[in-house]
Amino acid sequence: MARNKTYPDFDAAVADIPDGAVIAIGGFAGPGTPYNLIAALARRGAKRLTCIANTTGGAHKPRMPDIGMLVENGQVAKVICSFTAATRASDVLPFTKYYESGEVEAEIVPQGTLAERLRAAGAGIPAFYTPTAVGTELAEGRETREINGRRYLLEYALPVDFAFIRAARADAVGNLRFHRSQRNFNPLMAMAAKTTIVEVEEDILPAGAIDADDVHTMGLVVHRLIRVPPPPMGLWTRKREAAR
Amino acid sequence: MARNKTYPDFDAAVADIPDGAVIAIGGFAGPGTPYNLIAALARRGAKRLTCIANTTGGAHKPRMPDIGMLVENGQVAKVICSFTAATRASDVLPFTKYYESGEVEAEIVPQGTLAERLRAAGAGIPAFYTPTAVGTELAEGRETREINGRRYLLEYALPVDFAFIRAARADAVGNLRFHRSQRNFNPLMAMAAKTTIVEVEEDILPAGAIDADDVHTMGLVVHRLIRVPPPPMGLWTRKREAAR
């Protein structure tokens, strides 16, 4: 009596996300970004969210659904990410003005620390030490420790209520495959989350169609699957040029 | 000018292992155990070794090369593993009498903590907290910390000089694939080690023959490859019955 993990559409898959939820959103510079789920969350309208992602969204056009849009929509209380502004002074992120005005809180975290804090949450590790950011403004007033002659910063796990991720392929029990740099944060966020929601680029396969040795993210940590329909209903389904 | 990572035989691959080295040895109950490299290390005769593995070897016959054999050979100063004795009182591990007599030191570590300490070493994480072993004899006199109302034990990374691992498949740059439960500790030990030595069950493939999405252990952390020859020269090359 395997539970059916397939959802009919994006709205149904995010319908129970409450105000105040902690949402992790995969993706790095496009690949692996769950645009359709972000758009559904904007329609759902849940408020006071904490959003965890590498960035709040880019400065580029045409704009795709991003955390900046949820911020503009008044849904976000806090973001945790490795960029709160673009590195290039001339690029202005939509998010930045809300942060500077104090409307939205932000915690800026080095990218590797962000990845490791998510990984720790998924691995039942409540805290760890890292060399990253020692001696910088980010470490001011925080706990450090010398181990074998080097100084390290204490960092805490980052648990997640809902992970939004995008995968190339899934089977019915939720085993996932990512294509190329689509992988990025997605497997970590699935591990860190109580509920993982996946937009899938290909038709969902029967259980066993992905060999056990070829699974990138195990179905054990995947709860909801939605097949991305063709555009314009499904966002960012452009044909990939390179062979799988 | 890619370096050639292929070695002609097991003896050449372990010829530079010095006395006092820290050796991690993959495998769990047979699958993924680098029997040929262990046998080569016994021939090499390096002494005062620290050996890290899940077990020192089983009580079963016929006996395969294991840490117990290196201990009997007078090569081992210390073992770090999750078993120093069998759980069944009637099974007597060859290793146990050397430990009980004090000839060899042992550090017994819960299996998940062992895996995580190796992972931490490979990930540049010097220490982490874990719930495992809190309230047991293993935590006596050691540092614990309460985080969000639960008590955790501080554990340190376990860096490795040489990892001995066994894989099903490799390409020339050292990308690896494991078959089924052959994977176990092997990827972690490769990450944790300064030098990773791999016995490979199939002919070594040209670079690119393993798709980038299908690599289990990246060649970046793999240094030496040896093709396992047919028995009796190569140990445990019995045909696998199930399909790949």
Added chain:
Amino acid sequence: MSWTRMQMAERLVREFQDGWVVNLGVGMPTMIADVPMGDRDIIFHAENGVIGYGAVCAPGTEDLNLVNAGGQNVVLNPGASIVHHADSFALIRGGRMDVTVMGAYEVAANGDFANWKLKGAKGGGIGGAMDLAASAQRVFIMLEHRTRDGASRLLPRCSLPITAAGVVTLVVTDLGLFAPSGEGFALRDLAPGVTLEEVRAATACPIIA
């Protein structure tokens, strides 16, 4: 009359709920993968990173590179996946195991249990037991009610070094099914033909019936 080991396994399996992820320890618990689950979808996880395995292989059909935590060659069910040891124990510590079933030398009324070190031994065998015991949602223990010498394995407090403190949810023995209740064990079920008096006589602490 009392339960055989297979009957003990079957009795525990009745407690499993649809959709559970179940980790089976070495020894007696490995029998559980052979018990029919009816229409319940149960996923077996082995500490060596095998998720979704099934029964022990028929002779001659083994994949020698596929073993469960007890080193037995098993089959993979459709939808199985394989991960390395760090990810396998990430799932364990991350609370993804609905239950772990383990053997033990002793189990105590306060929920402690002991299964890694024998009396007077210098070393022991922990394996994944401490990780599983610390972080699984439930810990089910399978053990003979008495030692070969007739001493109770259900105790007020463990005499051996413990594996984890206060974690045991259910205990199945050849005599019955029990839940640690602090001062004693609450009786949840009796093996057929076994009387409450026999259980009380065999047990070194109160049985609450």
Added chain:
Amino acid sequence: MSWTRMQMAERLVREFQDGWVVNLGVGMPTMIADVPMGDRDIIFHAENGVIGYGAVCAPGTEDLNLVNAGGQNVVLNPGASIVHHADSFALIRGGRMDVTVMGAYEVAANGDFANWKLKGAKGGGIGGAMDLAASAQRVFIMLEHRTRDGASRLLPRCSLPITAAGVVTLVVTDLGLFAPSGEGFALRDLAPGVTLEEVRAATACPIIA
């Protein structure tokens, strides 16, 4: 005369040794993957888990799901592999990067550099820079020698919040190649047509030649 950005990239590449694993930051450093490496085997690592990528794709040949750290569609070289973010930064913190090449706003004689936060800004953009700076074997910095206003970007101490302390190995600018030496910068190479006097005039701390 001075070096163009491509010439700066080429000059840095001359420092690469056969077999190095090289991480390239966003901006100017991405050009390095397009510089011919001769008979040296160089492996490029991108923070998003791409190991062994090559040049930027010719238009129309892109795999839209394959980008480098700067979001450019690149090719994979034979032997490439893909890992997730935690493994990618495990390699970084684990010391597997022989060098990281990054852009910066400022670099200091004491080996500090700053590239994540502008003066007066509330937030910033760290990305993987702090992880890379803390743990790569070497940190090479590429930057224009002067700001648009003509102020030196090579300073005795950084005025902006730093990315990491005391880690910079080499600095290439349009004027030359330098190594932080504590009190100033040791001149390692001059761009063609640039004089030592010009470099000294453009730099806010001593140039040791």
